[in-house]
């Protein structure tokens with residue numbers, strides 16, 4: 001694997017953001033910045049061997065600083081929404097910073113996606129590792145506890161990579177990390193509807209009008225949200241009449257080695273298989289993209305032009321006692337992993 005580093009741009013206090021580039025033997029090219037622990041570019045060969053840009057991203061730091069779309073970013077401390085931007089632990093209520101009218105979304109205005117992470121590179125015989133670390137101080141965005149966060153990207157020459165999310169705290173707190181890459185396996189020549197999607201999920205979480213879970217899971221078998229088999233999204237009229245922005249409940253009872261999600265583009269032949277330890281996956285058909293941002297190769301990212309597959313714990317878990325817990329206590333280690341495998345067929 002070939003690896004090189006380039007400067008991305010200067011932040012406040014003269015600190016410099018970098019991008020780490022990985023060129024794999026089987027063709028994958030992955031770029032990751034320590035600004036926001038962000039996947040800034042991902043290229044995969046199509047059937048003809050031509051490299052296709054399959055994630056939304058920018059070539060310069062300024063555009064990331066000016067964008068509210070979280071392109072490729074690591075999300076923390078808490079992915080998705082927390083009702084009223086608040087939760088209670090041991091009788092003490094914490095008011096988080098809100099960045100939506102009634103909720104906190106993706107860790108607040110200045111969440112992990114806007115932090116500069118310390119980067120260390122390890123070159124091993126079998127893989128290359130980029131370890132990114134950030135110490136989130138007590139009360140940052142309102143969250144309790146000093147939180148030591150580590151996000152590790154492990155990259156293999158076989159067109160695959162893993163993201164490991166780890167954290168430790170010195171006070172009880174809630175954590176839920178994710179990655180917010182916008183995938184388009186046609187290279188943004190066709191929209192989300194031209195993709196085939198499979199999600200190994202038996203249900204999705206019902207939402208209220210503030211896009212918060214009601215606590216109820218709706219079963220998917222036999223409905224338009226049944227993605228047990230690879231399904232062409234346009235055939236389901238998704239994303240036109242059913243824009244996707246739901247947390248699917250991954251079938252963890254399924255002991256098969258099948259992926260938790262698959263995204264495929266019939267024209268380029270590029271297939272992404274995702275495996276995760278997380279209980280949920282937020283499938284989001286980029287409903288809020290509006291063409292206002294132009295990225296790699298002059299592409300202007302339009303509504304429904306990509307699909308995000310954000311593996312994570314369930315939204316608003318701190319306020320939903322029935323959901324799997326996101327509480328992290330001192331002395332405990334938070335660890336989640338998501339693996340991404342690409343092939344072309």
Ligand code: BGC
Nearest residue numbers: 068069070245282284288310
């Ligand atoms: C959420 C959307 C939100 C978007 C912002 C997604 O993860 O599910 O509701 O608008 O992120 O980019």
